[in-house]
Amino acid sequence: MLGDTFKALSDETRREILMMLRKSDMTAGEIAESFSTTHATISHHLKILRDANLVSMERQGQNNIYSLNTTVFQDLLAWLVNFKKKEAD
Amino acid sequence: MLGDTFKALSDETRREILMMLRKSDMTAGEIAESFSTTHATISHHLKILRDANLVSMERQGQNNIYSLNTTVFQDLLAWLVNFKKKEAD
DNA sequence: TGAATATTTAGATATCTATCTAAATATTAT
DNA sequence: ATAATATTTAGATAGATATCTAAATATTCA
Numbered sequence: 001m002l003g004d005t006f007k008a009l010s011d012e013t014r015r016e017i018l019m020m021l022r023k024s025d026m027t028a029g030e031i032a033e034s035f036s037t038t039h040a041t042i043s044h045h046l047k048i049l050r051d052a053n054l055v056s057m058e059r060q061g062q063n064n065i066y067s068l069n070t071t072v073f074q075d076l077l078a079w080l081v082n083f084k085k086k087e088a089d
Numbered sequence: 090m091l092g093d094t095f096k097a098l099s100d101e102t103r104r105e106i107l108m109m110l111r112k113s114d115m116t117a118g119e120i121a122e123s124f125s126t127t128h129a130t131i132s133h134h135l136k137i138l139r140d141a142n143l144v145s146m147e148r149q150g151q152n153n154i155y156s157l158n159t160t161v162f163q164d165l166l167a168w169l170v171n172f173k174k175k176e177a178d
Numbered sequence: 179t180g181a182a183t184a185t186t187t188a189g190a191t192a193t194c195t196a197t198c199t200a201a202a203t204a205t206t207a208t
Numbered sequence: 209a210t211a212a213t214a215t216t217t218a219g220a221t222a223g224a225t226a227t228c229t230a231a232a233t234a235t236t237c238a
Contacts, residue, residue: 006099062184
């Protein structure tokens with residue numbers, strides 16, 4: 001749902017997480033260490049990003065590895081472009 | 090702030106308001122009548138859209154006329170495109 | 179098996195948000 | 209000036225959200 005995408009993107013911490021994941025995949029721990037909040041809080045944010053399909057997760061041993069999921073960004077881009085197109089009519 | 094944009098867009102009612110304003114400018118009353126909520130509630134949503142610079146308002150007699158503000162959409166588009174560009178590096 | 183490590187889940191709390199009703203403000207018309 | 213109309217603001221409330229601590233789960237290693 002589009003609302004979930006926007007809601008997920010409305011939080012600064014989550015946007016920063018996405019920015020970090022542009023460079024490379026990261027474990028939950030690596031992500032969490034970049035912030036001053038607890039790991040539990042970051043885990044919560046990661047769940048929201050997962051639910052919004054903005055990231056995907058893969059278990060690798062003890063680690064959960066997170067990576068960027070570009071599909072939804074494309075959907076968002078499509079929504080915006082379409083929005084502007086109709087506006088031009 | 091980008092967060093305000095996403096926050097404003099995360100609400101379904103507000104997205105619908107923006108959709109309506111693509112077709113033509115509207116008074117607060119006209120907008121409110123399209124929803125089953127109270128005028129007060131719509132007024133609240135309109136304020137959030139105004140604060141996020143997604144719409145602008147002009148007083149005309151007894152009416153407040155709302156219109157779409159495209160600048161922020163462009164900013165958003167730019168953010169998204171830039172996001173994807175860095176990702177491709 | 180049991181300890182150590184990585185991560186998530188549960189439960190609590192404080193803040194934020196969407197909504198309502200009622201009141202306030204501003205404009206027009208009688 | 210008073211009433212009617214359009215809109216917003218104030219105050220209240222229920223539900224959502226970000227954060228914390230503590231506990232649970234899963235995996236690795238000695």
